Amino acid sequence: MSVTLSPTVVRLGTRSVFGHKRGILLFLLPVVLLGLAGLIRGLAGQDERVAVDVLQSLGLTVVVPLVALLATTGLLAPEIDDGSVAYLLAKPISRHTIVLSKLLVAIGCVFVFAVLPMAAAALILLTNEPRLALGFAVGSLAGGAAYCALFAFLSVLTRHAVVIGLLYLLVWEGLLGGLLDGVRWLSVTRWARAITEEVAAGFDVVERLGPGYAIGATLVVLVLGTWLTGRRLRAFNLTGDE
């Protein structure tokens, strides 16, 4: 079966993201980011260090992965939970086509609810530095896309994708990422920071990772996550538990 994009799956996916309550959260996260950026700009003025810190610790570390988690699990987990995914799967189309199409929707959500707000927040914090905004936009897109692939795989692996995804973000990316420097080699957020630093040349995002490694690792997660999700979906079990 050839792997392409299915406009029908994209259309259904887009409607399903906003058809559930968690769709509201997608609107909430960028509002918090932009509100906070406005508040800080009002209180501290244009301060490069503060701007980078806020965009990094709130934007790249919290908003981007959470938007990716909400969008991706909202696209896959409910349909798998209630079995309605069978209507997509009982069709003569490649499972990878389904996954790719759903990921496109998820990455689209990341673009609208994380990448654009990140760029806007960067411009609010440092109005005259479009390079910083571009850097955080590209970093957010790369990190968000990798997170989407990761959470897509999680969604087909377990019924508790949201909880495990949150734990992963909290423990691995948050807690251990801050304590153990070695985690950077296996941290999507740290790769996103390295990519941001590379694009926003001249701004110190303080990431000790080569951009080559960060881009390569991001691509590996994106491709591997997509492929493994499709593979797992091929073995979807209608009767539930293994």
Added chain:
Amino acid sequence: MSTIQLDHVSRWYRNVVAVNDVSMTIGPGVTGLLGPNGAGKSTLIALMSGFLAPSTGTVTLDGEPLWRNESVYRQVGLVPEREALFDYLTGRQFVVANAELHGLSDPAAAAQAAIALVEMTDAQDRTISTYSKGMRQRIKMASSLVHEPSVLLLDEPFNGMDPRQRMHLMDLLRRMGTEGRTVLFSSHILEEVEQVARQIEVVVAGRHAASGDFGAIRRLMTDRPNRFVLRTADDRRLASVLVADPSVRGVLLRTEGGIEVEAGDFGRFSEALPKLARQEGVRLLEVTPTDESLESVFAYLVSS
């Protein structure tokens, strides 16, 4: 013309056996998959629709394996038992989406035809979340028929339908069967199955208990020993004549009152009982079958 073949298929979940060494051939026409709840019917349908891998044995459609083979869905239509659908869509949008996913050249026309077939044209523009159970069932049918499959698998399709919808679906299945399609549906109600299917496959506790046309299955099920409890005006007197009747295998006078009767031939016993009671002048106060549950019928089938 398509044929599904199960060859020594077993499926277990850890240490629980859901389907145990089942071999059956489902050919053109309507086949009823009959069995009590938890007998393994849904597992069998999942195996036949490529949504479950057999632990051992093979499941094929015209010689092609069903597991991990997306191309079989060109021929297969599946109506799952679970009710979850894309509730945020209208019925029409849902069926059109199914037609598009099948890659049909004119999805809108195919969807209209399928919706008309299940008599949902009037409700097609309402969102699925507002549908009754029966309407959901019908829109599921439409989505599985939209590509005119040669094989149609339905898991408990009559659940939640009112009598009129039931009759309509039965007609539809019969028609599809006479068109030469391979139609298999599961049910736990014998009367439901025998109204539609000539061929019946009975599964009990994961095992293939019986197979044949509905007449043979009906005989198997009704010619078994039946137990009754009778309350009468004179238990001892009626018991003495019942025990002499050839339709009765055994009689027990219950200490708490009443007679327990085991009838060997249900048909003859039901004719003989009122006659004997009248002839002896014993008034029958109550006749209660004690093991009429479907499980006991199936248990008998398995042991025979």
